[in-house]
Structures are given as C-alpha cells and as structure tokens.
Amino acid sequence: MxxxxxxxxxxxxxxxxxxxxxxxxxxxxxxxxxxxxxxxxxxxxxxxxxxxxxxxxxxxxxxxxxxxxxxxxxxxxxxxxxxxxxxxxxxxxxxxxxxxxxxxxxxxxxxxxxxxxxDPEYDMRWSDPSASAAGPQASTSTTAQPAESSSTAESTSGFQATPEQLATLSQMLTSMSGRRGAPSATPDLSLIDILTPANLTPLFNSHPELIPALFPHLPPDLPVPPSAEALQRIIHSPQFRAAVANFDQALRTGMLGGLVRTLGLPEEAGAGVGPFLRAIQEQADRERENSMDTD
Missing domain, CATH: 2.30.29.70 (Proteasomal ubiquitin receptor Rpn13/ADRM1)
Known part of the structure; x- marks a missing residue:
C-alpha cells in the first residue's frame, strides 16, 4: 500500500x-x-x-x-x-x-x-495552533468573532483534505498573496489567523470568480444550495475553523511534502506553515510574471 x-x-x-x-x-x-x-x-x-x-x-x-x-x-x-x-x-x-x-x-x-x-473514527485533540505560535502577535484577526468553546476546539477531526481541496486552498492563498497588505509568510503565523472571515470576505468580493470554484468542495449535506451567502455562513462556522486548524497542524508536522507536490509546489512547502506560505507567494509571483510576458 x-x-x-x-x-x-x-x-x-x-x-x-x-x-x-x-x-x-x-x-x-x-x-x-x-x-x-x-x-x-x-x-x-x-x-x-x-x-x-x-x-x-x-x-x-x-x-x-x-x-x-x-x-x-x-x-x-x-x-x-x-x-x-x-x-x-x-x-x-x-x-x-x-x-x-x-x-x-x-x-x-x-x-x-x-x-x-x-477507535479509527477518533476525533483527535490538538492544542490551539495560535497559542503555540511565537508571541502574542500571532493573532492577526481584526474582526471580533463568536467565541469558540474549548470543547469545540478540542474535538476537531483528523486532517483529511484531498489534493483537490488543497488546490482550492492554494488558489485562495495565491489570490490573497497578491493583495496589498496580505499576511507575510513568516513561520510563526497560523493559518487560523490568515483564513479568517475578515480576510476571506474582501477576497471573495474582489475575486468573485473564486466563489463558484469552491462550490464542488462544500459539504454535500448543506441545508441550502451552494451560494455566496452559504459560503459566508461556512467561513464563519466552527467547523470551518476546525478544518483550517487541522490543516495547520498537519503542516506543522512537516509530513505533507508528497501531498503539496500535487499542487505544483516543491516538497519543502509541506515542511511547515512558513514554507507553505512562502511557496504560495513564489507561485503567485511566477504567475504574475508569466501573465505580464504574455500581455
């Protein structure tokens, strides 16, 4: 196997x-x-x-x-x-x-x-990724969000992202890296502090073409049809925060080198949050250069 x-x-x-x-x-x-x-x-x-x-x-x-x-x-x-x-x-x-x-x-x-x-269905327990980051400056969210209970934070499920879901995340982060004021790729940043409603909402507003691209990756049992409004509800939900936390934790293990290669990123991009964000930034820079060359 x-x-x-x-x-x-x-x-x-x-x-x-x-x-x-x-x-x-x-x-x-x-x-x-x-x-x-x-x-x-x-x-x-x-x-x-x-x-x-x-x-x-x-x-x-x-x-x-x-x-x-x-x-x-x-x-x-x-x-x-x-x-x-x-x-x-x-x-x-x-x-x-x-x-x-x-x-x-x-x-x-x-x-x-x-x-x-x-129990193979065990919900793995992790400490808060942002709490393990270096210093209080790791928290970058500027919009107050509903407090998430400790029981919710501790009961996040294991990381199960597919290459297609990672590709979507890569596209989102590439777009964010091209925006003025996007978070810099420093090792002590947490994806929880980057993929916040405060950051994602302006991204979706300025790049509406991303919204339908995300629909195939939404949960199949949504109570409402996929829409921009449904996407807004999702990014504000504890479940979304838990999924981001799981991906952040998986990156911090340094064990995702093989998986990030499916995104066209170098293997070292799977060695941590900082290397992943740097690779996304470099990918965005290359895409902009290629776009300028073909204009």
Whole structure:
C-alpha cells in the first residue's frame, strides 16, 4: 500500500529503536523516519506505517485492530522520548523515538495515536495552533468573532483534505498573496489567523470568480444550495475553523511534502506553515510574471 493512496489520519517524525541483543537496553537508530496512521483504500483497515525519510521507503506496515495495540512511553529511556507499540494479542514490540526538535508535542502525538488505536473514527485533540505560535502577535484577526468553546476546539477531526481541496486552498492563498497588505509568510503565523472571515470576505468580493470554484468542495449535506451567502455562513462556522486548524497542524508536522507536490509546489512547502506560505507567494509571483510576458 502506498501512502498517497491512503487516507492519512496522523503523521509525525519518529525514528525506530531496537533492543540490544541479550539485554533490556533500547538503542535508538539515527535514521530519520516518520510514523503514519492511515486508513487503507483497498482494505479499509487501520495501518501503522513507518517510513524512512531518507529513502522514502516504507519499512513497516502493520495492520491494527481496535483495542489490540497501544503506544506507550518507555519509562526507562534516559531521553524520555522512546515509545513502544505493543499488542495485547501477541508479544510483538516495536520501539520508536520522537524526532521533532522539541519534545513539547510528544505526549500529544502519543495521545492521538492511542485514540486512533482504540477507535479509527477518533476525533483527535490538538492544542490551539495560535497559542503555540511565537508571541502574542500571532493573532492577526481584526474582526471580533463568536467565541469558540474549548470543547469545540478540542474535538476537531483528523486532517483529511484531498489534493483537490488543497488546490482550492492554494488558489485562495495565491489570490490573497497578491493583495496589498496580505499576511507575510513568516513561520510563526497560523493559518487560523490568515483564513479568517475578515480576510476571506474582501477576497471573495474582489475575486468573485473564486466563489463558484469552491462550490464542488462544500459539504454535500448543506441545508441550502451552494451560494455566496452559504459560503459566508461556512467561513464563519466552527467547523470551518476546525478544518483550517487541522490543516495547520498537519503542516506543522512537516509530513505533507508528497501531498503539496500535487499542487505544483516543491516538497519543502509541506515542511511547515512558513514554507507553505512562502511557496504560495513564489507561485503567485511566477504567475504574475508569466501573465505580464504574455500581455
């Protein structure tokens, strides 16, 4: 099974670790890697995948059933960043160590892994992306919006955007990057602070051709037909904020390199919010230059 043909539920950087022969000592391997939890397209089952980030090869692909596995910190590890995937139905043990530069989100990743291992429909819980950004200046919204309850913010679903939906987002951000006063592509910005009603409404007003382009990507169970008014209601909804937060979190894992290539962006654009926004800006600049050359 290839990762691009699966629904990626969760991804984060992690290397493998191995038990030293004849001892209980766990030794981390220096090889750069990533853990993916996916829903297989062909079998519909939950897969726990380890991919080598140097060769891009999938070196482990484990099919997991609900309540059969858990992802637990190895308390004896000196670094405190080694985890073991263990099974209740067998003596299998697979050891991994977290490779994010900071350990601040280790427990968060482990909690979401365990949630998915218990229930593939688990609504993953994330801390507020804007709160994790550097400094209070990360909040750029100038229009007061209805306060979102903590329970709503915590119950956002896993990132499930398709390439088509990402292409739409790319088109929107490209248009925004061409507007005077558009947010600069700095690493501490959050997409939650960029894709706000205050920013999107002027964008739709100045580029009405974007509105019908978004209709195919609206939820199929809308109570009203797709329209500019329905789109306004959506961008003000907690569900839209949750979807943006999930995409923001997925970008922050640095694991979307393969997916953003489908937008014509370089793989490094999937390494974080800042690189993604810079790549969108560069794409917009190239499109403007090409347009000027053909005038």
């Amino acid at each position: 290839s990762i691009p043909n699966a629904e990626i539920l969760l991804a984060f950087k992690a290397g493998r670790a191995f038990r030293r022969e004849g001892s209980s000592i766990i030794e981390p391997s220096p090889t750069k890697g990533a853990i993916y939890l996916t829903n297989g397209v062909e079998d519909g089952l939950l897969h726990f995948i380890w991919r080598n980030r140097v060769t891009n090869d999938i070196e482990e692909d484990l099919i997991l059933f609900p309540f059969d596995a858990s992802f637990v910190k190895v308390s004896q590890s000196p670094s405190g960043r080694v985890y073991v995937l263990k099974f209740s139905s067998s003596n299998q043990r697979h050891f991994f160590w977290m490779q994010d530069a900071s350990s601040a989100r280790d427990a968060e990743f482990a909690e979401n892994v365990n949630g998915l291992l218990q």
